[in-house]
Amino acid sequence: MGETMRAAVWTGPGGPETIEVRAVPRPAARDGWTLVRVRAAGLNRSELMTRQGHSPGVDPPRVLGIECVGTVAESLDPLLPAGTTVAAVMGGMGRAFDGGYAQYALLPDRLLIRLRTTLDWPTLGALPETFLTAHGSLTALGAGSGETLLVRGGSSALGLAAVSLARERGLSTLTTTRNPEKVARLAANGADHVVLDDGDLAAAVRRILPAGPHLILDLIGAPTMLDSLHLVRRGGTVCMTGLLSGEWVVPEFEPVGSIPSGTKLTAFGSGDLAGRAGADALRRIVSDVEAGRYRPVVDRVFELDEVAAAHRYTEENRATGKVVLRC
Incomplete structure (x- = not known):
């Protein structure tokens, strides 16, 4: 068996307990796909609905998460050297292929938005979606x-x-x-x-x-x-x-x-936000947050191992603002 990583795997329709954090094989970069070391992933209502079984065509097992931010771990694309800060959102993440609830995510190059930022990971993770x-x-x-x-x-x-x-x-x-x-x-x-x-x-x-x-x-x-x-x-x-x-x-x-x-x-x-379609707007948003023009309201940061608790907290409408997973 090759290298492994920790990932939150949705196992079937139901409550938060249907998401299990386990060791799974770590994917490798391939043509058109880059391996991202996920640092933070925002939690979204659509992920709760998928977990409950309300997203036709999304079948378990699946690593959920329609957005993430992190750094390039491996890529065959010379425009995406290792260490580049990137964000990704939508485009099939957590639905057609595994998404951001993991230490690493293998994502299509077309989805990755390159960023330069001084923001901390939870703050940056609250922005894309x-x-x-x-x-x-x-x-x-x-x-x-x-x-x-x-x-x-x-x-x-x-x-x-x-x-x-x-x-x-x-x-x-x-x-x-x-x-x-x-x-x-x-x-x-x-x-x-x-x-x-x-x-x-x-x-x-x-x-x-x-x-x-x-x-x-x-x-x-x-x-x-x-x-x-x-x-x-x-x-x-x-x-x-x-x-x-x-x-x-x-x-x-x-x-x-x-x-x-x-x-x-x-x-x-x-769905209109994926990849290049949202790149310029996200860079402006990141710049504006850095400049203090406004700020995201991060209600609470959960660790990856606490993903079931994060889903429960969100489902109970306890948050005022964004819930973020630190991966």
Whole structure:
């Protein structure tokens, strides 16, 4: 048997206990694929859904993890010498092939984004999926200076990132949470207004913005989409990005009857972020974080051996911000 590494292997649909940390063969670089020494991997809701068995076509055993940061260990690509700092996100990671929940990951060269940074690994590991998705969502919304943005699901890592980027773009921000214990932390992290979603969100938002916000970034998903369409101001735009609810489908959705006249509905899928598509944006984000223009909110860092506890912590909605695995 050759060299081994430790990896968190998903063994089948179920709870966090279905992810087992074990010794597995360490892969070797090959043509078109680079071996990365993973230093940190952000945890994402989509990985919880895969673990639960809700990702068709993703079969166990599989090393989950749709993003990671680290250094090149072995590569046949002369543009990726050993020691180069890299990030990777999406493009089949943790789904079509093994992902970031491991000491090493064998990844397609096309996915690797080369970086120069002084950030520590957990901070860097909190950026790729979350901040690129926030950036893409704001672009899809056409967000511009002077507008108002409501972020539904604001205590999530993505919600916090969206508020940070929106403020940098000159937008006024409102963000929501259903947990009263998270209100103060959201306010401390830059939102202009924090709205407690206690079942009558529209009334609470209209006390601040009688006409409604120009833009809504909905990270909850199907259960709140119709409500968001009627909460945004006339002619405004709603972007569906997250699936915090775990529900994918809006039953009996009738576009003509459900979308108010002139209101726009769009979506952003983070599959558009892989490799070169997200490289320039991620480098700008890293530079901005280094310069202190904004910062990722890392709620908690777990070690690789604690991956089941990390999944449980995230599933129980205990985090305000990003959960990161240190590998």
